Amino acid sequence: xxxxxxxxVYLFTGFLEAGKTKFIQETLEDRxxxxxxxxxxxxCEEGVEEYEPDxxxxxxxxxxxxxxxxxxxxxxxxxxxNETRAERVVIEYNGMWMLDALYGAMPQGxxxxxxxxxxxxxxxxxxxxxxxxxxxxKLKSCELVVFxxxxxxxxxxxxxxxxxxxxxxxxxxxxxxxGKVEYDDIQDPLPYDLSAPVVxxxxxxxxxxxxxMSEEPKNYEGKTVRFKCRALVRKKLPPHSFVVGRHVMxxxxxxxxxxxxxxxxxxxxxxxxxSWMILTAEIRFKFSRAYGxxxxxxxxxxxxxCAPPEQPVAxxx
Numbered sequence: 001x002x003x004x005x006x007x008x009v010y011l012f013t014g015f016l017e018a019g020k021t022k023f024i025q026e027t028l029e030d031r032x033x034x035x036x037x038x039x040x041x042x043x044c045e046e047g048v049e050e051y052e053p054d055x056x057x058x059x060x061x062x063x064x065x066x067x068x069x070x071x072x073x074x075x076x077x078x079x080x081x082n083e084t085r086a087e088r089v090v091i092e093y094n095g096m097w098m099l100d101a102l103y104g105a106m107p108q109g110x111x112x113x114x115x116x117x118x119x120x121x122x123x124x125x126x127x128x129x130x131x132x133x134x135x136x137x138k139l140k141s142c143e144l145v146v147f148x149x150x151x152x153x154x155x156x157x158x159x160x161x162x163x164x165x166x167x168x169x170x171x172x173x174x175x176x177x178x179g180k181v182e183y184d185d186i187q188d189p190l191p192y193d194l195s196a197p198v199v200x201x202x203x204x205x206x207x208x209x210x211x212x213m214s215e216e217p218k219n220y221e222g223k224t225v226r227f228k229c230r231a232l233v234r235k236k237l238p239p240h241s242f243v244v245g246r247h248v249m250x251x252x253x254x255x256x257x258x259x260x261x262x263x264x265x266x267x268x269x270x271x272x273x274x275s276w277m278i279l280t281a282e283i284r285f286k287f288s289r290a291y292g293x294x295x296x297x298x299x300x301x302x303x304x305x306c307a308p309p310e311q312p313v314a315x316x317x
Contacts, residue, residue, distance in 0.1 A: 011093060012115075013099070018118040039061045116143065140167055159172070198224050220283050229276070231272070231274070242263055277305055283296050284296075
């Protein structure tokens with residue numbers, strides 16, 4: 001059985017009137033991108049602006065509408081690809097649809113090469129306040145966030161904090177009237193000292209630490225850390241192991257999940273289930289049956305029992 005061919009996907013997200021259509025139109029007018037490679041442009045929402053195919057750099061772009069989320073399913077997307085004989089896919093995604101609907105529908109072989117989020121700076125803070133889950137959904141995996149219609153009187157830090165609450169990796173651009181673009185250069189030092197012999201993770205910093213460790217594992221290999229956590233004893237864990245962690249709210253109350261880590265100790269059976277402790281342990285990244293893959297495994301060094309933190313659910317703010 002042959003493997004399906006790899007199909008590059010260029011994904012553009014954002015809410016209505018955020019500038020997605022304009023940017024895609026300009027991209028497809030550029031011969032450096034639109035150079036004869038057959039392109040399937042999937043449009044998942046109708047905005048104020050419409051595409052002008054006669055202005056594209058060549059005739060290799062085929063536009064197809066996805067009018068309902070139910071159309072996001074592998075067979076339909078494969079049929080559109082085969083019908084157009086496209087070699088790559090550009091998607092203007094509906095901001096009101098969760099990205100998991102798209103990821104779950106992409107046929108085998110489709111690979112997201114680049115993901116961009118476009119946001120109207122004049123409405124973004126309101127969207128974030130009222131539809132945080134949808135905003136976070138679009139921020140968590142994008143490579144670049146473009147805040148268009150940005151004004152000199154706007155506070156960049158307010159936008160920066162929202163983006164960094166979802167991802168430390170995304171680049172941020174502020175586009176002003178007239179086309180001037182400034183890139184975000186606000187530094188985000190970690191709230192703890194990674195060079196210390198024992199890295200002390202504050203009660204308010206657990207979420208940031210857990211995410212950064214997932215994104216930059218090489219920075220934590222062999223480090224000794226000390227943090228407050230909840231200890232759980234589970235029968236399905238490997239011998240001499242227990243789970244430590246905290247509940248983390250990534251975007252909203254509906255999205256609270258337990259962020260757990262495997263900890264190995266030859267006296268793990270002495271741990272009281274569902275107790276709070278201040279744990280000191282060493283981090284190593286290796287395969288664990290508990291994860292079913294390679295991940296951070298803690299080696300117990302010491303602990304002391306304690307009361308829960310003032311805010312038991314960790315956040316990024």
